[in-house]
Amino acid sequence: MRILLAGGAGYIGSHTAVCLLQAGHDVTIVDNYANSCPEAVRRIEQIAGRKADCFQADVKDRDTLLRIFREKPVDCVIHLAGLKAVGESVRNPIEYYRNNIDTTLSLLEVMRETGVHDFVFSSSATVYGEENPIPYLETMKKGSCSSPYGWTKSMMEQILTDAAAADPELSVVLLRYFNPIGAHPSGLIGEDPQGIPNNLMPYIAQVAVGRREHLTIFGDDYDTPDGTCRRDYIHVCDLAEGHRLAVEYAHEHRGVEIFNLGTGKPCSVLELVHAFEEASGVSIPYVIGPRRDGDLPQFWANADKARAVLGWQAGRGIGEMCRDTWNWQKNNPEGYRGGRI
Numbered sequence: 001m002r003i004l005l006a007g008g009a010g011y012i013g014s015h016t017a018v019c020l021l022q023a024g025h026d027v028t029i030v031d032n033y034a035n036s037c038p039e040a041v042r043r044i045e046q047i048a049g050r051k052a053d054c055f056q057a058d059v060k061d062r063d064t065l066l067r068i069f070r071e072k073p074v075d076c077v078i079h080l081a082g083l084k085a086v087g088e089s090v091r092n093p094i095e096y097y098r099n100n101i102d103t104t105l106s107l108l109e110v111m112r113e114t115g116v117h118d119f120v121f122s123s124s125a126t127v128y129g130e131e132n133p134i135p136y137l138e139t140m141k142k143g144s145c146s147s148p149y150g151w152t153k154s155m156m157e158q159i160l161t162d163a164a165a166a167d168p169e170l171s172v173v174l175l176r177y178f179n180p181i182g183a184h185p186s187g188l189i190g191e192d193p194q195g196i197p198n199n200l201m202p203y204i205a206q207v208a209v210g211r212r213e214h215l216t217i218f219g220d221d222y223d224t225p226d227g228t229c230r231r232d233y234i235h236v237c238d239l240a241e242g243h244r245l246a247v248e249y250a251h252e253h254r255g256v257e258i259f260n261l262g263t264g265k266p267c268s269v270l271e272l273v274h275a276f277e278e279a280s281g282v283s284i285p286y287v288i289g290p291r292r293d294g295d296l297p298q299f300w301a302n303a304d305k306a307r308a309v310l311g312w313q314a315g316r317g318i319g320e321m322c323r324d325t326w327n328w329q330k331n332n333p334e335g336y337r338g339g340r341i
């Protein structure tokens, strides 16, 4: 199959592209490099030993998309192109709604025009909101999101659900990711945030490599076993395999299906810090700071459905996630900007 990855040069997209190429699929990447760079695509091809077709383009741009879909006929779309910084979305909601929702609408319009029916969407555990009990289950009602970013995901799920209800040929798989971390074991691709990292794992990795002095842990007075927040961290390579299986599932089915992609196991901030120290042999200085607005004390996935229906299970543990993150960070201390290795 030929799979079009919108946002395929980014963190999750690059790992998914490698996985799909290695499974024998053809890959088209469409990315405007708003949060990535062409070097990532070169490295995807290096790992896979195969070319991907890559277009630098804005996924909002219908005409360009149409040209790309006609030049390289597509069997399935994976939509990863989105802005994802929670705090930035609070400060600049219009940009987030415009980018995230327009990319989805343009893809759906061009798919309709070119007769493409299979759509896999990068959604997020954030759509469960604050109201639901843990672990989160796909059958739960969505909750209220704590940021415009979260609302874009919730709204896009609704748009895709409505589109599938109106078009019996459309197949939509909504993948709700938990907290993706880790990197490809080659150390060639990984997460490369611009500026100060918002997320825990890239922050820890930058402290380890000497780019930041210390980590600030946002609160140690939560009602959790060690007082720090707990999350369901999942290795990005496990996530990539989830996409491959979702593409195959979308091809065989119609309508909408939701899957949680998580390990089902919570891990606290302090546990992650200590696991990273053990995997890297580097100590991570930290201070305890105030709680961060909008953080939930803890959540994790019930991932039984993905196992039962897709045959998918997260096989990599926290130690492997830390080891692979460190391997990426120490080989690329400045990320892709450090040049070729």
Ligand code: NAD
Pocket (backbone or CB within 6 Å): 006, 007, 008, 009, 010, 011, 012, 013, 030, 031, 032, 033, 034, 035, 036, 037, 057, 058, 059, 060, 079, 080, 081, 082, 083, 084, 099, 103, 122, 123, 124, 125, 177, 178, 179, 180
């Ligand atoms: P990322 O920023 O590394 O990748 C997103 C890619 O989309 C980037 O390469 C960016 O340049 C591209 N992009 C953004 N807007 C675009 C546009 N208009 N046209 C073309 N390209 C565009 O982020 P990621 O971590 O790989 O996340 C991928 C998707 O998964 C996002 O939609 C994100 O919201 C979602 N998601 C991520 C996480 C996470 O923690 N990383 C968790 C849940 C969901």
Ligand code: WQD
Pocket (backbone or CB within 6 Å): 084, 086, 123, 124, 125, 126, 178, 179, 180, 198, 199, 200, 201, 203, 215, 216, 217, 218, 219, 229, 230, 231, 269, 292, 295
């Ligand atoms: C994890 C834990 C922080 C940084 C976010 C988005 C979510 C999804 C994944 C896209 C929390 C603590 C963090 C730091 C810290 N993205 N922390 N010091 O907030 O669970 O999820 O990314 O869909 O929508 O909200 O992930 O990595 O930011 O935080 O103590 O410097 O680490 O308080 O408990 P989060 P995170």
